[in-house]
Amino acid sequence: MADTLPDTLGPLLRAARQRLTEAGVTDPxxxxxxxVEHFSGTTRTQAIADPGRKVGLDALAAIDAALERRISGEPVHRILGYREFHGLRLSLSPETLEPRPDTETLVEAVLPFVEATAERQGECRILDLGTGSGAIALALLSAVPGAIATGVDISQDALTTAMRNAGDLGLAGRFKALQSDWFEKVSGRYHVIAANPPYIPSGDIENLQDEVRDFDPRHALDGGxxxxxxxxxxxxxxxxxxxxKGRIAVEIGxxxxxxxxxxxSTAGYGLAGxxxxxxGNDRVLIFEHGF
Known part of the structure; x- marks a missing residue:
């Protein structure tokens, strides 16, 4: 319980780590x-420079509750409510997939094309299918001032989260959210169509890590x-x-x-990257039409 946690920063960090270690958490x-940093409002520097810093009772209670959630299997970034992605802090919600470092591969893969298109044409129009938290689209907008993006998702909750992230990052003027089942309500043409679609076979969902299976939205995982x-x-x-002369960039299993x-290939596309x-795993494919 909270009253068993030390109320000074250094000992608190050690006690929290010990509790997670004893519970078998992977990276305690x-x-x-x-x-501890999130719920106490402190930094790593403060923990080193001022380990005797007092932590209030409300923060201790929040830390205690968060540790118990982590021990029960909830991913740490779900507990914090955000995840860092490509240098951006993105809020999460129950209907958004937690963006992971593997997906940064897609951003890096398509970024040179986005930059070149924006430089050549004055803008680069991006369609991000299954945008979730907005991770792919917002990372590209952050990197390329001439890019504009439409984030598509079937979930209104996800789109609300993506719009909030766009606003928090100062990118709302170049990001539009569209509720649509894939292309159903999409209009216009885009230089880049990007997607990290659900690609887990339905029968394999139950075999996923508990943190993925139990906390990522099922519709963002199940690829049929x-x-x-x-x-x-x-x-x-x-x-x-x-x-x-646009490109399609997709993440794959x-x-x-x-x-x-x-x-x-059957649909008339050639592999461009x-x-x-x-x-070291295959992760992103880029296609061009009419190769």
């Missing part, structure tokens, strides 16, 4: 630090019987919304490169 030192349903939709319908390439994540 990092999670303890994130929780073989995990490829969203790619079929994108490949079949994107041409009507893609600029003549690490075993799906050949299948996804075949789906787009393949990118691996930091773990």
């Amino acid at each position: 030192a990092l999670d303890a630090r994130l929780i 019987v073989d995990g490829l349903s969203p790619y079929r939709i994108i490949a079949a319908e994107a041409a009507a919304f893609l600029d003549l 690490h075993t799906q490169r050949n299948e996804v390439t075949d789906i787009f 393949m990118f691996r994540d930091l773990g």
Whole structure:
């Protein structure tokens, strides 16, 4: 309980780490630090320079509750309510996938094309399908002042979160949220169509890590019987919304490169780039129409 936690910063951090360690949490030192800093309003520098700093009772109670949530299996960033992505702090909500470092691969993969298009044409129009927290679109807007983006999601909760993130980052003027089932309500043409679609086969959902299965929204994970349903939709319908020399960039599961390439090839696209994540796994494919 909260009254068992020390009320000074240094000992509090050690006690929090010990509690998570004893519970078998994977990265107890990092999670303890994130929780203590967030709910006490302190920084790592303060913990080092002023370990005797007093922490109030309300903060201790919040830290205690957060530690118990973490021990019960809730991901630390769900508890904090935000996640860092490509240098941006993004708020999360129950209907948004927690953006992960693997998806930064997609941003880096398509960024040179976005920059070149904006420089050549004065703007680069981006369509982010299944935008969730807005991670992909907002990272690209943050990096390229000439870019504008429409974030599409079937969930109004996700779109509300994405718009809040755009506002917090000063990007709301270049970001539009659209509630749509894939391309259903989309109009116009875009230089880049980007997506981190659901790509887990329906039958594999129960085998995912508890933190993913129990806390990420199911509709953001489930890619149909073989995990490829969203790619079929994108490949079949994107041409009507893609600029003549535009690109489609999709994140994939690490075993799906050949299948996804075949789906787009059949629809008339050629593979313009393949990118691996930091773990060396196939992660992002970029396609161009009419290769």
